[in-house]
Amino acid sequence: MAEEKVLTGRLYDIQGFSVQDGPGVRTTAFLKGCPLRCPWCHSPESQAFYKQLSWMSMRCQGVDACDNRCIKACPKEAIELGQTRKDPLTGDEIQMIHVKRDVCDNCGKCEEVCYPNALYITGKDYTVDELVARLLQDRRFYEKSGGGVTISGGECLCQPEFTTAVFKRLKEEGIHTACDTTGFVQWEILEKTLPYVDLYLYDLKHMDSEKHKAVVGVPNDLILENAKKLAAAGGKMQIRIPTIPMFNNDEDNIRKTAQFIADLGDAVEITQLLPYHNLGVMKYLRISDEPVAEATPPTEEFMQGLKKIMEEYGIKVTIH
Numbered sequence: 001m002a003e004e005k006v007l008t009g010r011l012y013d014i015q016g017f018s019v020q021d022g023p024g025v026r027t028t029a030f031l032k033g034c035p036l037r038c039p040w041c042h043s044p045e046s047q048a049f050y051k052q053l054s055w056m057s058m059r060c061q062g063v064d065a066c067d068n069r070c071i072k073a074c075p076k077e078a079i080e081l082g083q084t085r086k087d088p089l090t091g092d093e094i095q096m097i098h099v100k101r102d103v104c105d106n107c108g109k110c111e112e113v114c115y116p117n118a119l120y121i122t123g124k125d126y127t128v129d130e131l132v133a134r135l136l137q138d139r140r141f142y143e144k145s146g147g148g149v150t151i152s153g154g155e156c157l158c159q160p161e162f163t164t165a166v167f168k169r170l171k172e173e174g175i176h177t178a179c180d181t182t183g184f185v186q187w188e189i190l191e192k193t194l195p196y197v198d199l200y201l202y203d204l205k206h207m208d209s210e211k212h213k214a215v216v217g218v219p220n221d222l223i224l225e226n227a228k229k230l231a232a233a234g235g236k237m238q239i240r241i242p243t244i245p246m247f248n249n250d251e252d253n254i255r256k257t258a259q260f261i262a263d264l265g266d267a268v269e270i271t272q273l274l275p276y277h278n279l280g281v282m283k284y285l286r287i288s289d290e291p292v293a294e295a296t297p298p299t300e301e302f303m304q305g306l307k308k309i310m311e312e313y314g315i316k317v318t319i320h
Contacts, residue, residue, distance in 0.1 A: 009128075031159050033047070035158065065094075131166055135166075183203065204257055235267060278297065
């Protein structure tokens with residue numbers, strides 16, 4: 001008799017005491033893999049499903065401090081000497097490394113010998129039992145605060161069987177559940193989560209499908225249609241709108257987005273405007289040598305102006 005395959009999912013982080021991913025104090029599980037390629041993504045390590053080597057330069061103490069351990073450990077010779085930097089305490093020059101991304105196969109051999117954890121693999125596999133057990137460790141925080149568990153990404157529904165199984169187990173334990181989603185999945189996948197998800201944190205990025213595809217990499221038709229279907233099926237939503245300079249923060253798009261949300265009716269509990277920030281830039285540099293575009297974060301006055309426009313449509317809006 002064949003051995004039954006154990007269902008596993010791939011995560012890149014688990015954050016306890018999260019207060020921005022749904023009501024109350026929550027634990028958020030972040031799954032790897034996303035079909036979108038948002039240039040402003042604050043967690044670029046979430047995009048690829050495969051495990052990735054990250055290098056955090058500020059942790060690295062230089063090759064002289066560890067006798068070139070990472071360079072010697074790499075079977076692909078994907079780590080070489082790089083630039084130098086000054087030690088902020090002594091002013092001495094420190095010899096740093098450089099990861100040849102086109103050679104590295106993310107095997108993790110360098111992680112094993114990097115004692116300051118400057119080199120580390122992003123991506124860890126969990127069974128449903130393992131992840132649920134970890135999430136239930138924080139149950140007392142959920143009960144005291146009216147919180148619960150949020151499963152996020154990437155796009156957590158790119159791992160649909162695993163995500164749905166975790167939600168089902170959490171509901172059996174009486175835990176409030178939230179699904180942070182781009183909405184870019186087949187409706188049949190979203191529909192299967194409905195019995196087990198109390199709240200959907202639902203992203204809207206642009207109302208024009210061509211502009212959406214040009215910048216994010218996919219059209220928005222499926223996303224908008226799924227939002228309508230969720231509302232009709234009784235799903236509860238918090239709409240999240242990342243406000244990105246030169247992309248979606250113009251008045252015309254904001255008004256069209258507000259009208260779309262208003263048409264969803266009582267299914268939308270609140271709309272959150274998320275001001276652009278550049279905190280993800282350093283994360284891109286940990287996994288890639290490719291240059292990253294940056295923009296100027298909006299002012300509080302500008303964000304308040306967007307909020308006022310949206311409130312004209314009778315929806316509840318906060319700046320998150």
